Amino acid sequence: MTDEWLLIFNAMKIDGVPSGYFRWSIYNHAIVLPILIHYPLALISGYDSRIFVSLTLVVSAFIAILICGDLWRSSGPRSWAAALFAAIAVAPAQYMQLLWGFQFTLALSVAFSVAGLAVLSRTPKRLAEPWSLALAFGLIWLGCLSSAGAAFAFAGAGIVVWLSDRALGTKLALAAVLLVQFAAAALWASGGPPAILQLSRNIAYVFTALGAVVLGSPIGMTDFTVELRSILGAAMGLLFVASLWRAHAGGGLRSVAFPIAVFATSVMAVLAVAMSRSYLGNWHLIYAMPAVLASLALPWAPALSAGGVRSALRAGSIAIASLQVLGWWDGFTAHGPGYHAYTGSIVRYMATLEEAPDQPKPFPSTGGWDANLEMVRFLRARGHDFAP
Known part of the structure; x- marks a missing residue:
């Protein structure tokens, strides 16, 4: 419909x-x-339409596997944490993916962009660089052929390239290639200059979207203020930044390039929606979902050195993810x-x-x-x- x-x-x-x-x-x-x-x-x-709803759920689960997959390779708390985080991807807080067949278009866009970043950051060095680059860029373009939000994955790919151990000249050359591709994808999908340039409103919009992935939302929201969703979204942003700082302090920033790129790509896509739409639709939340999963999974990365800070960050990620029970309840009983x-x-x-x-x-x-x-x-x- x-x-x-x-x-x-x-x-x-x-x-x-x-x-x-x-x-x-x-x-x-x-x-x-x-x-x-x-x-x-x-x-x-x-x-x-139920066949497309089913496709959306399968693709959403695939996105969660890509982002949280490293945690599943371990036993014990890390694997349980991964299962808890992945449940957010198919939760009825994002009820549009359960009730609207067209949502598979956005799901495909997100999945292909995340898959492209995964290939770029995780391809073993024994594989030829040109082939891995071609595959990564091709996957992102498939995302762009599903919905415009995937264009920001080219910017995310730039983060992966810059944090890699490639030579500086190679990094600059790849950055130029990525910039051209991003410009081409963005201009192709552009509907004109951004209509809404209110910084505080757009920041609140992004935080609200992040929180709504966990807590749920009405079909459309037009007011973006300090409330539970935006506070939770800000908490996830702080969790991500603190985990990033911890990884950097331990010298492991390069090893977490993938979640950094996923988070940045997702946030940029949501920000683009904020600048072009007066409302936040429940169907937009799938753009924010990768950032949520990346922020929750990052504290569990091996790059974070052991200690009280890491334990606190991991406890925070579990506490935030556990709030999805409110989104499940809200999805089934209200919105x-x-x-x-x-x-x-x-x-x-x-x-x-x-x-x-x-x-x-x-x-x-x-x-x-x-x-x-x-x-x-x-x-x-x-x-x-x-x-x-």
């Missing part, structure tokens, strides 16, 4: 329906890869059911559109791809029963 309808109009065009039309982007976000994935899966499932009722009203609208074509729309207008009678007939002809 809503933005998913654009993908259905694309499918109608592919199937030769006269009222279908084809678009490769939505709101300046390229969705080339999601289109290529959507059509075959839609045919298999009878245009049932999640409310959004489910909203989606149900849209399904009922589509199910009765042929009998009552003039009924009021229970959704705000899209960018020109509202569901219509032709779409309803197209879906019914392919076995869709419009069950909520």
Whole structure:
């Protein structure tokens, strides 16, 4: 529903329906890869959005594995901490990924960008440098072909390169290559200059998004002040900075280049949303999720030297992650059911559109791809029963 309808109009065009039309982007976000994935899966499932919801959850779990995977390789407290952190990735605090099929586009974008950073930072030296670089850059570009936020992974890749043991000349050359790619991706997706340049508001927006990944949020937020979500987000920021300082003090900054790059990429993507949107949607939280996981996982990195400070940082990460129980509760009892009722009203609208074509729309207008009678007939002809 809503933005998913654009993908259905694309499918109608592919199937030769006269009222279908084809678009490769939505709101300046390229969705080339999601289109290529959507059509075959839609045919298999009878245009049932649950297959895309399932895909989103699988991809979100994959993101968590990439970020927290090093912890799982150890036994004891580190593996238990990894499981606790990973649960945040699929928690109903981000209920849009449980109720909105189109969310798989953002999930793919985040997953490919994180995967690109993982390849760049973790590829064994025995593999040829050109191949690892090509694979990393290719993965990030696949992310850019899913949603614009992946463009910031090129900046994150610059962090990985700069913290590596490459020669200075190589670092500068790769930095130039990354800058060109970032500029190309950013200009391609740009909708114009940033509309909102209020520094305090945008900082609060980012902190609120980080906290909302754990605690949950309404479908849309427009006020960004000092409250529980923003305080928790600021706490995660402090946890990350303190862990970074501890790693630097122990001479292990280079070994934590990956979580640093993930955190920076994620925060930059959220900041870009803050500067271009007057609201924070629950669907935007997946952009913030990697930063949350990176901030929680960093205190458990071997680069942090043992001692009371490291123990305190690890205890802080467990305490913050444990607050997700509030997000799970909120997702299942408050905001999640409310959004489910909203989606149900849209399904009922589509199910009765042929009998009552003039009924009021229970959704705000899209960018020109509202569901219509032709779409309803197209879906019914392919076995869709419009069950909520």
